[in-house]
Amino acid sequence: MAKEGKKISTWFEDLKTEFKRIIWLDRSTVVKQSTATVIVSVIIGLLIAVLDMIFKNGIDILVNL
Numbered sequence: 001m002a003k004e005g006k007k008i009s010t011w012f013e014d015l016k017t018e019f020k021r022i023i024w025l026d027r028s029t030v031v032k033q034s035t036a037t038v039i040v041s042v043i044i045g046l047l048i049a050v051l052d053m054i055f056k057n058g059i060d061i062l063v064n065l
Contacts, residue, residue: 025033
């Protein structure tokens, strides 16, 4: 049991060390990248919706011939 407790303790110490190595982005960079991600996601979503509607209508026209 003591060995297992030591493993857990070592794991948390290593985790703390790794978190200190992380280079955190500044707030403005995070906001810019998040905004770009949301905008691109919305544009791609709209593009997929439009293509889906076009294909659906095209298939409906072919089926009803």
